[in-house]
Amino acid sequence: MANYLTGFKCLGCGKEYGREYDGYVCGSCLDNLDALYDYGGIGRSFAVKKLKNNKTNSVWRYKALFPFDSLDSVPGLDLSLTPLYKSAFLEETCGIEVYLKDDTRLPSASFKDRASAVVMAVAKEKNIDVVACASTGNAGCSWACMGAACGIKVIIYVPETAPRAKIAQLKVYGADIRIVKGTYDDAYDLCVNDSRENNYFNRCTGYNPYTREGKKSVSYEIWEQLGFRAPGTVLVPVGDGNIISGVWKGFRDLKQLGLIEKLPMLIAVQSDKSDAVIRTFEKIRNRENTWQEISVEQVRATTRADSISVDRPRDGTAAVRALLDTRGCGVRVSDDRIIAVISYLAARSGIFVEPAGATSVAGLIKLAEEKSVKIPEPAVCLLTGNGLKDVDAVLGGK
Numbered sequence: 001m002a003n004y005l006t007g008f009k010c011l012g013c014g015k016e017y018g019r020e021y022d023g024y025v026c027g028s029c030l031d032n033l034d035a036l037y038d039y040g041g042i043g044r045s046f047a048v049k050k051l052k053n054n055k056t057n058s059v060w061r062y063k064a065l066f067p068f069d070s071l072d073s074v075p076g077l078d079l080s081l082t083p084l085y086k087s088a089f090l091e092e093t094c095g096i097e098v099y100l101k102d103d104t105r106l107p108s109a110s111f112k113d114r115a116s117a118v119v120m121a122v123a124k125e126k127n128i129d130v131v132a133c134a135s136t137g138n139a140g141c142s143w144a145c146m147g148a149a150c151g152i153k154v155i156i157y158v159p160e161t162a163p164r165a166k167i168a169q170l171k172v173y174g175a176d177i178r179i180v181k182g183t184y185d186d187a188y189d190l191c192v193n194d195s196r197e198n199n200y201f202n203r204c205t206g207y208n209p210y211t212r213e214g215k216k217s218v219s220y221e222i223w224e225q226l227g228f229r230a231p232g233t234v235l236v237p238v239g240d241g242n243i244i245s246g247v248w249k250g251f252r253d254l255k256q257l258g259l260i261e262k263l264p265m266l267i268a269v270q271s272d273k274s275d276a277v278i279r280t281f282e283k284i285r286n287r288e289n290t291w292q293e294i295s296v297e298q299v300r301a302t303t304r305a306d307s308i309s310v311d312r313p314r315d316g317t318a319a320v321r322a323l324l325d326t327r328g329c330g331v332r333v334s335d336d337r338i339i340a341v342i343s344y345l346a347a348r349s350g351i352f353v354e355p356a357g358a359t360s361v362a363g364l365i366k367l368a369e370e371k372s373v374k375i376p377e378p379a380v381c382l383l384t385g386n387g388l389k390d391v392d393a394v395l396g397g398k
């Protein structure tokens, strides 16, 4: 076996499927699937000592934990580990040790490249030649970017309200762009239907179980960059909830392998104008019963932070389970605060993020001000998208 994937388990009802299953979601309850691995097998080739001697400075140093066979299948773009900066100014502002994980410099300038690179490798090994994705913008840009690097035709469904820079990226990467007169949620439903009818390989976030398997690499990097230890807390901007579920998966993998003892506390940060995951979490949090009763809430999202403007979180069950499993919580921030934090952060760190990317820092500052939650140290804020993707956010445009 050239990879250690053993199958999938439904995050909603627990039903299990074999590794050849290609139905995307659970056939019984339609919730998303979590990839399962042979951790015994992985453990034989994945260890701290081996990593220390591994000369590959990219996510592919974690190959044993990915669900594809060969590194020949990965896009030939640079996926070097992204910087983890210790932030003196946030330490001063918040009174705790804080790190910034800068994913603004991945090939298409967002965190989404972690998922797209891995899912593209899976697609190549399945001999797929047309792939599709619905996107608020970044997932599509990264899917188109990786498709261009692999010579695979890419179709992207994107709401007409997506920032111009993201549409420009889609255009120059050569994607077949389907502009949807509606919301991201409309684009998503259209993409799922068209993909089913036309047999496109569909990368839609959460729906495609391999997206989480790409996103989880951020956790391995943080663990390694902190000297092979888990942080106390990770603050994550949340829309569909797939990034946070990927962070959770990465640390679960490390725990399964005996490489960390405890999962870090995960904090979901959302705009107060797009807070479906937090609403769902708050409904279930205080009950004795478990995740099996999660029923994902729906809102009418209107946030200026386009990347996290989501009515119905498409990886909502997993996101809420991530919070429950890590004794985590949610924090809502206003759009004004998000926009203000973009300049605050850039002027003190040299890192320019788009609105969604500023959300994690906005959430941390808010929690530190309120002193309502004890934040285990060190805390890591994920910076998930580059500020040049949406300059109107700071110039006062639309």
Ligand SMILES: Cc1ncc(COP(=O)(O)O)c(C=O)c1O
Binding pocket: 110, 111, 112, 136, 137, 138, 139, 205, 237, 238, 239, 240, 241, 242, 243, 244, 307, 308, 354, 356, 357, 384, 385, 386
């Ligand atoms: C820059 C950025 N941050 C955060 C997110 C939120 O990720 P998720 O939708 O998986 O919660 C996205 C998703 O598009 C994004 O592009």
Ligand SMILES: [Zn+2]
Binding pocket: 010, 011, 012, 013, 014, 015, 026, 027, 028, 029, 030, 031
């Ligand atoms: Zn199910």
